[in-house]
Amino acid sequence: MDKLAQLQDVDGQTFDYVIIGDVFPVPKSFVYPNIYYPSGGGTAGCVLANRLSEDPNVTVLVLEAGKAHFDDPIITSPLWFPKQFANPDYDWTFPVIPQDNAPEIHKIPWNRGLGLGGSSAMNVLTYTKPAREEMDALEALGNPGWNWETYQTYAKKAEGFQAPLPREIDDGFRDLYHPDSVGHDGPLTLSFVPTGCGADAAFQQSLAKNGLNVLTNALGGEIIGTFKGLSTFDQFAGKRVDAATAYILPVLHRSNLKVLTEAYVRRIITEGDEDGGVIARGVDFEHGGKLVTAVAGREVILSAGSIKSPQILELSGIGDRKILEPLGIQTVVELPTVGCNSQEHHFVRAPFLRLKEGKGLVSGGMLTDAQVAADLKKLHKLDIDYTVVTNAIAFASLQTVSERASEIIARKKAQLSADWEKYLPGLRRQYTQMLQLLESGHGADIEYMVAAPIFEGLPEPHKPHIAVSPNLTHPWSRGTVHIASADPKAHPRIDPRYFEDETDRAIMAEGLKHILKVVRTPPLSDLVEVELAPGPNFDLSTDEKVQEFVSRNTSTTWHLCGTCSMMPRELGGVVDAKLKVYGTKNLRVMDLSVLPLQVAVHTQAVVYGMAEQAADIIKASVQSA
Template sequence: MAEKLARSQDIDGRAFDYIIIGKCLRHFETAGSVLAHRLSEDPNVTVAVLEAGKAHFDDPLINSPLLFSKQFGSPEYDWAFPVVPQENAPQAHLLPWSRGTGLGGSSKMNILAYTKPAREEMDALEALGNPGWNWESYQKYIKKAEGYLRSCRYAHRRSVSVIADSAYLALARSTIASETSITRTPSDTMARPLTVSFVPTGSGADAAFQQSLAKNGLDVLTDALGGEIIGSWKGLSTFDPDSGRRVDAATAYLLPILDRPNLKVLTEAYVCRILTEGEGESVVARGVEFEHGGRTQKAFAAREVILSAGGIKSPQILELSGIGDRKILEPLGIRTAVDLPAVGNNSQEHHLCRAPFLRMKEGKGLITGYMLATDERVAADLKEMHKLDIDYAIVLNALAFAPLQTMTDRAPEMIAKKKAQLAKNWETYPPGLRKQYELMLKLLESVKGADIEYFVSASMFRQPPEPRKPHMGVTPNLTHPWSRGAIHIASADPKAQPRIDPHYFEDEMDLEIMAEGLKYILKVIRTPPFNDLVDLELIPGLAVDVSTDEKLKDFIRKNTSTTWHTCGTCSMMPRGLGGVVDPELRVYGTKNLRVVDLSVLPLMVAVHTQAVVYGIAEQAADIIKKSAQSTSV
């Protein structure tokens, strides 16, 4: 496969219709691979992809769902971006923002979760001034990507069974009521390249988790693909049940087409800046300057440059190229091509509390990732017991999304307090933030929006004290943060890390919701039948005092971390509302420069974001193709 990659001489000094820029960041190869695939379908169009990392072909740390966490912190796989110290979360900056390096980007190191957003969340895109971006358009385009695969090897189990937990079978089936609408046949593999499926193995605790949630007011959801997300459900995964391997955007979209003569993919090509001509409102992207093999090189764009570097690097590359806030650029010696102050602002990020963490009872048939990774005998016995010809794998897919009203009786009081605070400070907010807050408040009141996600983590996110015994986390994750962060360059050096400031808990409402969410999940895990599986609550546990709201909030502040879903830093909104790109994803003030990645999402969705990016990229590909028919630079 490596022989199909481009060489430096295939790119340097040459012109291509489209240059796609990536930095191997979270969801680059989701968006970038989709664009490379779709744009190069026209044999008369030439496409170059510049990828900063290595190819990582046939790497077991990537292919195996069990070993993915070993990538975290390794320079070979992870950019590990630092975060500035946080006033309201004193230890959060100690955990870097991991982003994947290599073909496939972070789709090679994520948890494989394939989750669709709520209808109201996608309709909010249109309400923020983006005609044609709504739930209906999302459904149209995501169906071009996804292909549900029933396992041939496990057809007798219908492939949705969870071998370690037969009680979960009915719940898994109910999750995909619209299964037939996305089932892929062999004939449309290229048309719908992304394999999604149910992982045919599990932890054994998921059904009990759902039953305990139901006893606390959160029911099982019958269809998690149709625009409703409130409830508990077994999620689909980007997983091939026949091979037992991870499916990422590169393997789905890019590798099958590397032999197209009109497509050149150059790895280890670190983009420094976009080459522009003109200034003000008529800037043209003429090409890209990049470093490869220790030498600065250039590639030129006959039509467009497309930036797909993710929520961290896309704003950084724009600023390095002179597109951003003049007050940030000029002190660093960067000439301003387009004065666009919104670049890098409006950053939003899911963040979680690293608790509860539980030691589970032995002899209950519970399986966890550390058990499999540290005891080859356990893994071999499970494989033999269930007659598997793939490795037994634990993939995070026991999900639950809860509104504030389910978690606490204080919801009306908290919402009223937030409305009063918004009214008091209304005139101090920028226009775009006002509009976002209007939509967030509507979602909060409607009980359609999930304010906290919960997931059972039986994989490998925390080193247990006794790795050969079952340990699990049940993690609350803040889904619609009210706080807004910023990501900006701190140096004109392209290799210098950007300054990432998430502003965790700057808005008190975020901490209030997290506190109620943690209280709720502590109640759930103490409810049978899930409680019957728990041996000991390690964190918070008896050693940590969370007896009052203030002590609970202090615990959350000290145990907050990112979930690596950065959006909003190149928001798709009207320029007057703080937008960076228009509804065609074109950067304001430019003629032929677009951003296509999660950074354009102006308002965070509750779910894991890779399925959102597939939809954005598929729609973007159509927009770019239609633009090429009517416009020339």
């Protein structure tokens, strides 16, 4: 393997593009006359580094705060990824402030990947593409060229799909797809994991009895229904594939690409020009306990994620004057919407089920027993270890899950009408799109997923367990991520404002009631030994009791978006459709923070497609300059 860069490999050298991923400080400056700074060796940053360095006539430097973690079994194994959580070598572990409407959730930190590959190295490997209407909504929000057709083109450019292999044991959980809806030649390896918990087919059959049928192609813009999802998994190697192993490791041999790890961004250096604009001249960062300034001759590109990107902008004087100046930070660009419009998926930690033994059912806790794992590998005649991942997915409209849908929608419309003048123009535009989807009955308002990984603290970990959780996909509540200190090492103040909008809690409660019907319907119910949560005697008789349970048993899904939203400035946008930060000449953002309106699906597929499109936007801007 070609080696990662050392400081001496980059100190004093000139690079056309510098991709920064939360770097570690050096007491002298080194200058890169023609530079981009996509801040982040995470998912988007890795894509940009690969694509920009395809041109042998440019040089690219990647700076990343964490370590490389190449060939680390805690990352590569689909079984052991929970060991990353709260481990400072792998996880930022961002705290969340207490929430008035969700009294327990602030105890659950927002885990984010620290290292090359970012959160793509610690997620649950789920690769689900958004609905056509969701990506078309980006264009409707004032972003020309950002729509489903363009997204699908770029997503397929990223994807390297492995066709399913024959399986020794057919459990009825089908690998369904259409070849034209997925890419086959891209760097990101995707596959249907050939083994599972054994309850997935029963989950689909019980869903069908409760209004949700199996989709034959969930990759082509239609997601309502249930399906087996793709995973970022190499079925021949039996390992996770993340953005670093897909986009960085294969091209480390390029002489025009240098990757420096263990770095931490402090701020972007800017200065004004004669036209009254702001130019990004470089980045202050740390490496080995020393301060370093990297000077940019072309552009700075920030790809630090939905938490760190707004933090770095604010530390650099770009944001709301009322937040910056009390902290002693001079306002360079007055852009009050930096860190606003945050939207986060969250799910109910129930139903949680202990399954019956002796029926071939498997969960992650069981696989920690070496003998059990070996027996399963032999039984299925596998060349790789037996694996369970979260790939039994379903998306449903509110109309499908609830008899009270019309009542909930009518109440929401009345509330929007009453409060319409209070909303900023961008939020009005977003809510218009959301209401259209909600009323149509074609929106994916709730997700269900079967999770069978390692659960900490199980009283009987040797028995099979699954969680079948409803997930709120299109939250109406809006939160914020802002700095609370001028210290770059201090965590930002994260306030997701869970359930500030009552519609969110109402939809989640209806989703919980519906999925409880599903798990109590054969054939899934035939596999259940005991319903551990909320329990067979849980009182479903009143909305108040169900919503109280939802409030106290909600957890993040780690899909935050919107904190540097891509929208016209007059609508409250932070970046334009070319990803340029308003008020600046040469500063871009590219990560999930630019997504202005949350999609229903797990978000990594969205980031890969958007980052591929961003790379072409950047290349085109150089050619036209």
